[in-house]
Amino acid sequence: MDDQSYRQRYWSPTARTLTPYVPGEQPGPGRFVKLNTNENPYPPSPRVLEALAGEVQGSLRLYPDPEATLFKSAVADYYGVSVPSVFAGNGSDEVLAHAFCALFKKGRPVLFPDVTYSFYPVYCALYGIDFRTVPLTEEFQIRTADYRGPCGGVIFPNPNAPTGRILPVSEIDHLANRLASENAVLVVDEAYVDFGGTSAIPLTATHQNLLVVQTLSKSRALAGLRAGFAVGHPDLISALERVRNSFNSYPLDRLAIAGGAAALLDRDYFEGVRARIIKSRETLSGELRTMGFEVLPSSANFLFARQPDRPAKEIMAELRRRGILVRHFDHPRISEFLRITVGTDEECTILVRTLREILEGKNWSERDADG
């Protein structure tokens, strides 16, 4: 039986038509300077490690709290909202998936930017949701006025990914208002907001159609633990809970609940880490500009940059040969850009030195010969 007939017999039409999301490479430990998946270069708070160590010795034989109340309460405390305004998921990707199913699957197209998180069209394919992309401006900015016409909802990251550009909260306020008149929900994906943006979470108190999604993977340095959340009107959260409870009652394990809550409670550590990353970003941005890169203004923990003289794919390959991973998207409008995660100052220094060598046409063997 060949592949096609096998698939025809046993796969669902959905499985046959999907084009899955492809995450950035996760190589084995220690081999690379890893600036390709926007992880935090610093470890999580020591309080997280304490909480996890305690939980490991606890009752792993028992199911977790299906409501993840400890974690949701920590989110609620941090943002000054009520627990029923908070939804928890196995990373923000799962939260987004449930949001597409619960809020966007309505027979009208969902709108999102042409340049954005490439998981959005994948969710649409999974749930059979129509979508329409709305072009960013020439400067790669979201213009909310362009999100017009009948739609089932609007979603974008703020700051946007992979551009890093931020939209003021006032624009989100206006857009949510306008979408309410069309009975449509606005989902703002704030995966990177802690690195220089202002969260739209306070707006959820007055907008019943606004859902704000965040993750602990970036600013809280817990990509390995899988914890994300959303904040919105309790009736919006109810829709997500219904879908979640029709999919998996226990998306957060005991360790993610305990570790996630501890991360949210340690505000000093969090403030210190994000300040360091913002400072490193500004330094790195300046260095890249010195080397002729065009660097978009970033409010995230990454830079989106192009070098007019050398193809992005080539630079990425050269960096990889030299042990540095960055991310490149072979998509329209952005195929000349590299997305570079802000690492430690040491990692940024290695990156800058290596880029200089690449752009000067030197390679390691020449340098070794020179030395």
Next chain:
Amino acid sequence: MDDQSYRQRYWSPTARTLTPYVPGEQPGPGRFVKLNTNENPYPPSPRVLEALAGEVQGSLRLYPDPEATLFKSAVADYYGVSVPSVFAGNGSDEVLAHAFCALFKKGRPVLFPDVTYSFYPVYCALYGIDFRTVPLTEEFQIRTADYRGPCGGVIFPNPNAPTGRILPVSEIDHLANRLASENAVLVVDEAYVDFGGTSAIPLTATHQNLLVVQTLSKSRALAGLRAGFAVGHPDLISALERVRNSFNSYPLDRLAIAGGAAALLDRDYFEGVRARIIKSRETLSGELRTMGFEVLPSSANFLFARQPDRPAKEIMAELRRRGILVRHFDHPRISEFLRITVGTDEECTILVRTLREILEGKNWSERDADG
């Protein structure tokens, strides 16, 4: 705005029509003898705790391996299959959800027993899959000959839940053969197979349409860690991977991968624990029969039993008042049964003593007065 109009405006039709699964109660620690959610009464292997402690000190800031290769390799080694024959998920509930989407969403009804895991119809509602239930025999057994007629697939637990009754692997062999001629997939949900059943995993080598799902929540005592898996033909696994990668690239966190792999590697501990539970089950079963309970023969870590003289709901409420949780399903055919998880010998002794008091019409205050 009232609830109805809010839902009409902002929820998807899917969210509006769902009736979510309701998991068993998860009370705070220490308040109850907890025999209601089929957890293992013993802790996980000490090697799991070591692996977790190591991983906590590792690289939680980095994403997990999206392929969970360490975990899949441990499954593959344990069952003597290849890694591409293994799928991993955030608990077997997530694995089952993806299986419904990838293998059952075909425009033909899925068949499952009338008395079975109550999550199956919920998945059907989530994905818009039609289903037809097939009655168990009078003795609450699955009769594979009854799974006839055009269908998109068949699923049942083996041993079945909540009955605990087992089907011989030879029956699964025949059914998978017959379903192949209808281009339909058979999913066998082996959540409880380690407590007295024979796994159908070896049959996956010869049946391209057989998927076997297992969990680490029961026999491996890791309900709190969320790790499940499926074994099947690599082309069947590919369908699940496509759906998974369209939903969440990283369903297993770093701790679940490390802890799950360690649990599968510690065979001696596993054998010891399951032998103890099987022994306790047989003792408890005898005690219940002595008290007039009808007890179905169980190959799981729970007993399904009814007492002809007292309504199940009443016994459950009386047990609860005395600090013991068991599970009751208010469903047709089984509303007179209680599902009782096999606990430690001490927990079973407390249960038996308390049941005796309830059935003799005594309550705690009378006993105290007697004493």
